[in-house]
Amino acid sequence: MTVQPVAWRDGVVAILDQTQLPERVVIEEFDDWRGVAEAIHMMKVRGAPAIGIAAAYGLALAARQIEAPTMDAFRAAFGSVCAAFAQTRPTAVNLFGAIERLQQVVAQSQTPDEARARLLEAAQALQHEDYAADRAMAQHGAALLPPHARVMTICNTGALATGGIGTALGIIRVAHEQGKLQHVYACETRPRMQGLKLTAWELLQEGIPFEVIADSAAGTLMAQGKVDAVITGADRIAANGDTANKIGTYTLAVLAHHHRIPFYIAAPETTIDPTTPDGAAIPIEYRDPTELTHIGGLQVAPTGAPALNPAFDVTPASLITAIITEKGVYRPPYRFGG
Numbered sequence: 001m002t003v004q005p006v007a008w009r010d011g012v013v014a015i016l017d018q019t020q021l022p023e024r025v026v027i028e029e030f031d032d033w034r035g036v037a038e039a040i041h042m043m044k045v046r047g048a049p050a051i052g053i054a055a056a057y058g059l060a061l062a063a064r065q066i067e068a069p070t071m072d073a074f075r076a077a078f079g080s081v082c083a084a085f086a087q088t089r090p091t092a093v094n095l096f097g098a099i100e101r102l103q104q105v106v107a108q109s110q111t112p113d114e115a116r117a118r119l120l121e122a123a124q125a126l127q128h129e130d131y132a133a134d135r136a137m138a139q140h141g142a143a144l145l146p147p148h149a150r151v152m153t154i155c156n157t158g159a160l161a162t163g164g165i166g167t168a169l170g171i172i173r174v175a176h177e178q179g180k181l182q183h184v185y186a187c188e189t190r191p192r193m194q195g196l197k198l199t200a201w202e203l204l205q206e207g208i209p210f211e212v213i214a215d216s217a218a219g220t221l222m223a224q225g226k227v228d229a230v231i232t233g234a235d236r237i238a239a240n241g242d243t244a245n246k247i248g249t250y251t252l253a254v255l256a257h258h259h260r261i262p263f264y265i266a267a268p269e270t271t272i273d274p275t276t277p278d279g280a281a282i283p284i285e286y287r288d289p290t291e292l293t294h295i296g297g298l299q300v301a302p303t304g305a306p307a308l309n310p311a312f313d314v315t316p317a318s319l320i321t322a323i324i325t326e327k328g329v330y331r332p333p334y335r336f337g338g
Helices: 033-041 048-065 071-086 093-108 112-142 168-177 194-206 215-223 249-258
Strands: 006-009 012-016 027-030 149-153 181-187 210-213 229-232 236-238 243-246 263-266 312-315 322-325 328-330
Touching: 006 048, 006 112, 012 033, 012 048, 027 033, 033 048, 033 071, 048 071, 048 093, 048 112, 071 093, 071 112, 093 112, 112 168, 112 263, 112 322, 112 328, 149 168, 149 215, 168 181, 168 194, 168 229, 168 263, 181 194, 181 215, 194 210, 210 215, 215 249, 229 249, 243 249, 249 263, 249 312
Parallel strands: 149 181, 149 229, 181 210, 229 263, 263 322
Antiparallel strands: 006 012, 012 027, 236 243, 243 312, 322 328
């Protein structure tokens, strides 16, 4: 299976609309950077690495739309576009890494035309690097799993979320290829159901044995001895190893710790943010409460019921057995950035 959530196609940014999966496979093409920014905010493209790639292509697209008589004017206009992209998904550090990388390209360019050409090259390089990182990460992670491993995961961390085969789900995929994987338990991941909709869709495409479970069933399966490891992705890893990921990840980490089950984080090096000292400094995105009170557009909560909808939580480094990246496996104590 070839899944590409984001692509550059002859001057437009093509995005696989993940809000319509698994019922429909719809690819939207954007010829205006504002559409790309909105697609990120509305989670048509999601997953920290894929968000960074989409933003990079969106910025390359914006550069083609900026009409500026001087390089200073071009830089000012480009800076405004960068600020707009920074507001789309504040927790995902890959978004800010992509913005910073492309801002450096503009700073080093002498003319708008040079900047436009180099920005597209930088965005394409970002995608190629993520593809290679996923493969290396998967090899490191699969080596940690025992034979006939039964693995639990949350959210979606596969090809839909990255520029390659995925982070946590990439490890699962390679373990399956190696004959080491027995079964996967995919948490549904309320409220947007990325596990139920997206992870299940990818696992079906790959022919990997799995079952989707309610988020609240995780502890029971662990207590029954049916889980050998938990592997999740990350949207930001602080300098001390504290990790922000999809809401519900912290709960899995606590349960895994109680049942003495290894809990692994899988993410590219670009997700490590050495400028954020710890989890308390990670900004947490809060989303529209209707994502919680409505399912598929159908209201399931009483009218007027207040709802709190944090999109992420923070897992303390003390609960993380290891952090797996393309460079290898980090173990406690975690000290990123010197």
